[in-house]
Amino acid sequence: MTIRNVRDHGQRFRPRMACLKKVESVMLEMQDPKTGVKSQPQRLVITTIPHAITGEDIVAWLTNCYSIETEEAWALGTMLVAFGYIYPLQDHKRLVIKPDASLYRFQTPYFWPAQQWPVEDTDYAIYLAKRNIRKKGILEMYEQVQYNSLHKWMNHKWDFIVMQAKEQYRAGKERKKPDRVVFDCQERAYWVVHRPPPGTVSAMDYGLERMVDPNTEELVLCLFSLFSSLVKYSVTYNKHDPFLAPCLPSNPWVTDDVTYWLLNMANVEIPTKMRVERWTFSFAELLSDPRGRDDFRLFLKKEFSGENLAFWEACEDLKWGTAATMNDKAQQVYKTFLTRGAPRWINIDGKTMEVTVKGLKHPHRYVLDAAQTHIFMLMKKDSYGRYLKSPVFKDTQKRAICPDQHMFSVSQLEANARKRRPSISPIIVRQLEQEERARMATSGPVDITQVMSKLSNKGKEVPPSKK
Numbered sequence: 001m002t003i004r005n006v007r008d009h010g011q012r013f014r015p016r017m018a019c020l021k022k023v024e025s026v027m028l029e030m031q032d033p034k035t036g037v038k039s040q041p042q043r044l045v046i047t048t049i050p051h052a053i054t055g056e057d058i059v060a061w062l063t064n065c066y067s068i069e070t071e072e073a074w075a076l077g078t079m080l081v082a083f084g085y086i087y088p089l090q091d092h093k094r095l096v097i098k099p100d101a102s103l104y105r106f107q108t109p110y111f112w113p114a115q116q117w118p119v120e121d122t123d124y125a126i127y128l129a130k131r132n133i134r135k136k137g138i139l140e141m142y143e144q145v146q147y148n149s150l151h152k153w154m155n156h157k158w159d160f161i162v163m164q165a166k167e168q169y170r171a172g173k174e175r176k177k178p179d180r181v182v183f184d185c186q187e188r189a190y191w192v193v194h195r196p197p198p199g200t201v202s203a204m205d206y207g208l209e210r211m212v213d214p215n216t217e218e219l220v221l222c223l224f225s226l227f228s229s230l231v232k233y234s235v236t237y238n239k240h241d242p243f244l245a246p247c248l249p250s251n252p253w254v255t256d257d258v259t260y261w262l263l264n265m266a267n268v269e270i271p272t273k274m275r276v277e278r279w280t281f282s283f284a285e286l287l288s289d290p291r292g293r294d295d296f297r298l299f300l301k302k303e304f305s306g307e308n309l310a311f312w313e314a315c316e317d318l319k320w321g322t323a324a325t326m327n328d329k330a331q332q333v334y335k336t337f338l339t340r341g342a343p344r345w346i347n348i349d350g351k352t353m354e355v356t357v358k359g360l361k362h363p364h365r366y367v368l369d370a371a372q373t374h375i376f377m378l379m380k381k382d383s384y385g386r387y388l389k390s391p392v393f394k395d396t397q398k399r400a401i402c403p404d405q406h407m408f409s410v411s412q413l414e415a416n417a418r419k420r421r422p423s424i425s426p427i428i429v430r431q432l433e434q435e436e437r438a439r440m441a442t443s444g445p446v447d448i449t450q451v452m453s454k455l456s457n458k459g460k461e462v463p464p465s466k467k
Contacts, residue, residue, distance in 0.1 A: 020113060023080070024114060026080075031106055036061070039053045040052065042054075044090070044103060047177055047178055049103065049105070051105060052103045053104050053105065054100070054102065055077070055104060056099050056100055058077045059097060059099045074099055077097035078097045081095045082193070084189060085106070085107055086104050087104065087105060087107050087185060087186060087188075088102065089103040089105060089185055090103060092188055092192055095196075105185065105186075107186060107189065107190075119195075122154070122161065124150070124191060125151075125154055125158075126164045126168065128146060129147070129161055129165035130165040130168050130169050133169050146195070236281055237281075240277075240278060248260070248274070248403050248404075249405055259403070259406070263401070266291065270400065271401075272402065273397075273402045276396060278292075279393075280388060283376075283380040287312070293313070295392060295393065297309050299390050299392040299393070300383060305383065307344035307346055308346060308379050309379070310337075311346050311371075312375055312379070314332075314336070315333070315371070315372040316372075317329065318330060318367075318368060319365050327363055330360055331363075334357075338353070338371070346371075346375060348375065349374065352370050352371055356368060356370055356371045
């Protein structure tokens with residue numbers, strides 16, 4: 001590391017350490033025997049815990065000492081718990097201050113964040129192994145998942161981890177019960193802060209980087225990247241946004257000229273230059289245009305890899321088709337593209353194939369997503385670049401048309417506007433249809449044979465028997 005890097009690292013680290021020093025000064029004031037938060041032995045189940053404090057005492061002390069509102073004091077106290085300066089004795093998972101009689105203790109300075117102890121997986125594995133011994137194999141769900149993962153990852157030194165855990169457990173058994181409970185709570189609070197349960201908002205997600213001033217280099221770079229992407233997108237699509245650039249040859253909603261719609265139909269023979277230009281923006285733009293897919297299909301056919309696009313389109317058809325045909329379509333896709341010896345077999349990796357075939361036992365709309373994504377990325381990285389350099393695309397680009405802008409006078413626009421008629425409400429249309437059917441029924445001729453047959457059938461009906 002160069003001297004400049006060391007200096008820059010120190011300059012970035014100094015504000016964080018300054019924040020920690022301020023927090024530690026608050027902790028020292030809170031633990032002052034005369035003016036700090038009053039602590040006293042408290043009974044926890046059947047064990048008496050020394051120097052315990054309550055949540056309401058912490059909030060009251062912060063309110064009186066700093067002359068702040070109760071909500072601010074509660075937020076400050078919660079921050080102290082979240083960073084591990086104060087730890088709960090009862091509800092270990094929730095790192096918040098409860099302004100009631102819930103019991104807390106001050107964390108020993110050895111576990112304060114400013115100590116910068118590296119949070120290593122080996123230490124966490126020893127802690128979980130020790131808890132596993134103490135709880136006789138009954139851990140929290142997330143702890144069991146972490147325990148199994150670390151066991152698999154550190155299998156080469158798991159004997160050493162278990163030996164250390166047994167030694168620490170044996171040493172803990174020799175302590176007095178109140179001291180043992182306090183140490184267990186301290187250690188558990190430390191790991192809840194640094195290895196929080198899933199779904200818990202942790203103050204240490206990014207270590208001490210969360211205390212960086214908002215004007216630091218990292219945030220500026222992030223915002224710069226965000227705005228650069230926005231500017232790049234705006235510049236790219238500027239000419240293709242009808243709010244920013246005129247439609248060629250004209251806007252049909254204003255001029256009543258439908259030429260624009262005719263030139264941009266889904267499967268028009270010769271596309272416009274602007275339409276072809278959009279195909280170069282991204283592979284997703286090319287696939288979203290039916291005319292672009294036709295052009296890309298022609299290129300893939302010449303490369304003998306047209307099954308990739310056909311499979312992607314079949315997946316889209318399954319995803320957006322009707323539910324009644326979903327099972328049949330899924331089986332058809334499997335027989336055509338995935339089964340061994342399929343007529344249009346596609347090349348995907350074994351893991352993706354295994355996931356897809358397993359999902360097809362109970363098909364649903366998104367059962368082919370893994371395979372579709374694999375083929376999409378394959379075409380994007382391999383075929384798309386060659387397509388843009390191919391004679392197929394260059395020929396389409398050369399033949400593309402660029403319509404001239406239609407110029408309409410004000411009188412022509414006004415004449416077109418007068419020709420337009422406002423649409424009738426569907427409710428009024430339905431009422432008019434019902435009135436027309438009623439009028440036709442009353443004015444039309446009556447078929448006497450149908451009337452006589454109805455009367456004769458009515459006379460043949462057998463009346464119900466009287467009881």
